[in-house]
Amino acid sequence: MFSIKAEFFVSPTFFSLHSKAEECMSYLRETNLTHLPIVDESNLFLGSLLAEDIETLEDSDTLEELGYELEHFQLIYASDISLFETLNLFSSNDTNILPVVDRHRKLVSLVLKDQVLSFWNETTFIDEPGEYIVVSKKYDTYSLSEITQLVESNNAKLYGILILSREEDYTYILLKTNQINTNAILDDLRRHGYIIDSNNIDDMYRNELKERSNYLNKYMNI
Structure with a gap:
């Protein structure tokens, strides 16, 4: 469910370091892209400008x-590209386009932010009523499987x-539950060393988080 759909892949227009700025800007204005993927003469991906x-x-x-x-952010082509990985790449690189390369680093397609967000907005993560919780923990000690177990054990x-x-x-980390036994979940998370940064719609941290994550601010009602 949380994978990029095949219809999200868009055929690329190829530009190289020998391309003229005028031609490139005409394309960028037409497409409203933040970055332009660049390839060599063999269509191998060099990076984005x-x-x-x-x-x-x-x-x-x-x-x-x-x-x-x-800049060298990219997706490696696969049949199960993670939706969450894709959203994180959009956010961390402040871009609305992700180049997709094959195992030989050849540019094979593009993924556009607007299309992904449209799908994201229809997922259970967004569409289903529930409780949003933001937790934090030292990067070398957190475990997504542990968080899952703590939620489901309640x-x-x-x-x-x-x-x-x-x-x-x-x-x-942002997680969404179905609002059952939230207090017990929070207690268990704390006992396992997680800091509860937000589980209240009025929490100041969440307001700061929304400012930093524009796609969440626009597409998640939190």
Whole structure:
């Protein structure tokens, strides 16, 4: 259920470091993309350039002048690309496009943020009524399977888990349950060393979290 659907893959338009800035900006304005994936002569993925950086070039300039600015976020093509992994990549790289490469690093398709968010908004994680809880723990001590067990051992259902961010030594995790035995779940999480950062809609931390995570702010009513 939480995998990227085949229809989300979009055929790429290929640009190289020899492409002219004018041509690239025309494409970026038409598509409203934040980044432009760049390939070599064999369509091997080299990285992506920020649209704002390309705008600084003269129309006749080539992208070679920005070769040192290439960003290397990407998805490896598979039949079960994780929806959560995809959302995290969009958020952590402040982008609305993800290049998809095969095992040879050839650019084979693109995934666009708007399409993924549209699907995300229809998942049980968002659509089903429930309780959102934000917890944190040192990054080398948390366990998603442990969190799942703690929720389900209290006869509750876990609709999903999303790793929101890592700050200093801590990982911040969002989970959604079906609102059954919430207090018991929180007590068990605390006993296992998890810090409860938010389980209240008015919590100040959640407001800060919403500001940092625009896609959650727009598509999750928390």
